Amino acid sequence: MDGQSNARQDSVLRMRLFVAGNEPNSRMARDTLERICREHLQGRFELEVVDVLEDFKAALGENVLVAPTLVIYEPSSQMRVVGSLCDPSRLLKLLGIRGEEAGR
């Protein structure tokens, strides 16, 4: 249990968030994600935000048809979260950040 959480804490989260300009769902997802990264993942994340309206080829390359879409590449096998990420605690769970860590 401890070993696992340590491993998580040591690993770096590599993510891409596909947004559609300033569309409200996209803005909400971006805000939520950036806040969590700031608060819980200091130095342990790489986040690229892609605006599909500017770069459709990136969306095409990842086969992203809806926005916002969060694609997590590492550390676990690829995972996708679709939607406005309106519930930060669910997002924390999905990112594998423990409850106590979240409360710290």
Added chain:
Amino acid sequence: MPTSQVGRQFKEPGAKALPKLSTYIRGLDEILSGGLPQGRTTLLSGEPGSGKTVLGLEMLYRAALNGEPGILLSFEESPQELRQNAATMGFDLPGLEAEGKLFLLEGRIEHRSIVEGSFGLEPLMAIISGKAREMGAKRVMLDALDVLLALMEEPLRVRAELHFLADWLSNSGLTSLMTLKPRQAGAGRAFQDFFYSMSDCVLLLDARVLNQVTTRRLRVLKYRGSDFGRNEYPFVITSCGIRTIPITAFRLLHKPFGERLPSGVERLDGLLGGGFFRGSCVLLAGEPGTGKTLLASGFVEETCRRGERVLYVSFEESEEALVSNVSSAGIDLATPGKEGLLRFLTAMPESKGAEEHLMEVVELVEEFGPRHVVVDAISACQRMGGQQAAFDFLMRLLNFLKGQGITILLVNQTSGSKAQLEISGNGISSMIDTVVFFSYVHGDGETNRAIQVLKSRCSAHSNQLRECVITDQGIKVMEPYSGPGGVLTGTARKLQEAKDAQATRRMEAEIHLREMEVARLEALLEAEKARLKAQIEQAQWDLERLRAERERAHRETAERLSLREEGVRSGIHEAPGD
């Protein structure tokens, strides 16, 4: 291949024609009065398996082949599955993809995706418009968008998203196709209604099973700003895609008849007033075994001998059986077959629906280009799914063939006493120009075949019932026997002919006898005349003699008296008493 009869002529004069794009599906442009509404959305709605995806895919594929690039976004099937399915119909999607004329986009959301809150379709639209710009695409197809929308839990959200999509599509300038499975109830029902209202043209597709045969049908539910065919149109998915031939959109474009063609039976030509007309539709009707197929085969042989192509559609016998059966009657269909002048299309009627049969014939006619087509037998067409199926098949086939000026020989098997009612065959009598009716004539312990021309448009023809016999040189129509005993056939005919001959001979003898009698009487008369004449002469002679005698007697008496008187007067008496 797009048809030439694009429906612009249906427009009111002066009305601004709605710009349309060809569907490139045979028959569909006619139903849609020209094609799909350009720059607008067309919805293909139907249950799973009704052919929505195939129809959309084929439209996109054929448009791409014709230089109009397109994008296909499928939310249900992967691009690889689409490529494989398309290949079964001979569509080479990878080829077009390589040329940049077609783009297949994976629309399936990865199944491990986690939904957290609301989302929108902007990336989808961005990809489509970006790709469309890149490749110059004018058409896009969104296949099974409802699958994606089902991920949105709130109906309001779905509505908003669809509104947004509809607006975006109508501003994109793309001509779009969407497919949708109809929903009777629930949340799906709401976006079905919205799909219907956002689409300018809605096509309903379905596949239903009638008498154990699946029939696919297509109907236009609505078409804003355009006329359209309002019926249900059967269609088929063949090995080369979708085909439809609407009955009512077909105008009657029958070609006029050409010259007379020999039927292959010399005396039948006489009854027909010179043979069958080129381009006419001839029905050979009659009971089983009366010689219909033989007559048709004889015509085929005769026609191929002149170097013309014939297609023989057989629903009753295999090619081998047919060729061998007619060869025993001296008809050679093997040679024209080898020379490539004769092609056979044989099928069990129940093996598929009427439309598929029709398409098969139509495609072979277009490929092979026959001048004459035999359908043997139209009575078997009922097995394609009933009376209506047979009618659909025949009506459209005849229309098509007549439009091409192809001569048609239909064989129809009738049975028993209702034969006269059945001969017109499946309610298509208005399409038939000539009817040759075969029947059996029973009597005197045997059955014989008889042939009669019952109808022959634009032609004088004999109504005589003639005996026909099947010889080892095909069918022979006999000279009419129309003596006092009516039309006779077979042995009865021979007996009657013998009887007639006998009667004739008896008559001759009688006449001869009477002539002799007359001669005898005349001779008798002459003899009597001679005898009487002799008697008369004798009597006359006697009379003369008597008269002469009487004369002489008178004279002598007179002389004696005068002498006596003289002596008295002179006084010289001879001594009295000397």
